[in-house]
Amino acid sequence: MAKPAVVWSPTYEVDIGPHVFPTVKYRMVRERLLADGTIGEGNLVEATPVAEEILARVHTPDYLAKIREDRLTALEQVVLEVPFSPALAHAARVCCGGTLLAGRRALEDGVAVHLGGGFHHAFPEHGEGFCLLNDVAVAAVALIDLGLAERVMVVDLDVHHGNGTAAIFANEPRVFTLSFHQERNYPAVKPPSDLDVGFVDRTGDRAYLSALQAHLPGAAARFRPDVAFYLAGADPYRDDQLGGLSLSLEGLKERDAFVFEALRATDAAVAVTLAGGYAIREADTVLIHATTVEEAIRATP
Numbered sequence: 686m687a688k689p690a691v692v693w694s695p696t697y698e699v700d701i702g703p704h705v706f707p708t709v710k711y712r713m714v715r716e717r718l719l720a721d722g723t724i725g726e727g728n729l730v731e732a733t734p735v736a737e738e739i740l741a742r743v744h745t746p747d748y749l750a751k752i753r754e755d756r757l758t759a760l761e762q763v764v765l766e767v768p769f770s771p772a773l774a775h776a777a778r779v780c781c782g783g784t785l786l787a788g789r790r791a792l793e794d795g796v797a798v799h800l801g802g803g804f805h806h807a808f809p810e811h812g813e814g815f816c817l818l819n820d821v822a823v824a825a826v827a828l829i830d831l832g833l834a835e836r837v838m839v840v841d842l843d844v845h846h847g848n849g850t851a852a853i854f855a856n857e858p859r860v861f862t863l864s865f866h867q868e869r870n871y872p873a874v875k876p877p878s879d880l881d882v883g884f885v886d887r888t889g890d891r892a893y894l895s896a897l898q899a900h901l902p903g904a905a906a907r908f909r910p911d912v913a914f915y916l917a918g919a920d921p922y923r924d925d926q927l928g929g930l931s932l933s934l935e936g937l938k939e940r941d942a943f944v945f946e947a948l949r950a951t952d953a954a955v956a957v958t959l960a961g962g963y964a965i966r967e968a969d970t971v972l973i974h975a976t977t978v979e980e981a982i983r984a985t986p
């Protein structure tokens with residue numbers, strides 16, 4: 686079997702109508718990687734929905750029942766910011782399965798990629814900001830439950846703060862949450878992660894990368910994770926519609942390379958999720974995610 690595993694699902698391309706969230710990106714990234722030979726069909730592993738009991742280790746029974754029975758209130762749908770549908774619910778369950786599978790495969794092979802996931806704004810009892818279920822939290826808890834990992838690190842470099850993940854693991858010493866984000870952006874309330882770095886508007890490559898160098902290797906060396914989930918958001922990009930930082934394409938590539946280097950230096954397995962990406966030109970979002978996968982492959986032992 687070719688390494689690394691690249692987990693995907695056709696279910697992620699949910700029709701949400703005209704929307705800033707390009708659900709088409711998941712297919713476009715996969716097609717681009719196959720077309721340019723970065724990956725082959727042998728890398729691809731299709732995700733399957735996670736069991737309800739596994740979701741229930743993070744999400745409340747009430748919330749899961751509402752999703753199952755299509756009973757989200759009007760207010761809950763407003764906060765979610767994407768139209769709810771059974772297809773969206775199915776995609777979210779598959780996505781949790783996909784991130785868990787990527788975590789397992791990363792523990793086997795050193796690195797694995799999920800062409801999806803990173804829905805870090807989902808809380809135990811509600812979804813928000815395009816995020817219905819917190820796939821990374823679900824996967825982290827499942828790996829610990831299964832005895833496959835003792836310590837899990839979440840390296841969240843999406844431009845938005847990982848509020849849901851931070852809240853879920855506030856009192857969980859086995860999971861270390863790190864969030865690099867634009868301070869003056871969604872979400873308004875940012876529950877503390879184990880390590881938060883909030884950047885001022887229009888922060889560029891140099892300041893961002895030096896903060897990453899200052900914080901990530903030390904945090905990883907001290908915590909010694911068995912596995913890290915890397916939320917490789919494309920939205921710190923300077924032409925992002927929902928982000929206000931100013932990273933260049935080259936800066937984002939350097940970011941990815943440094944994350945893999947720093948985490949692999951501590952022997953952590955690394956499972957990648959794509960997280961956000963809303964560039965003015967959709968092709969830029971696809972390119973940024975595809976470049977992350979190239980760097981993941983370069984880091985695969």
Ligand SMILES: [Zn+2]
Pocket residue numbers: 843844845918920960961962
């Ligand atoms: Zn984001």
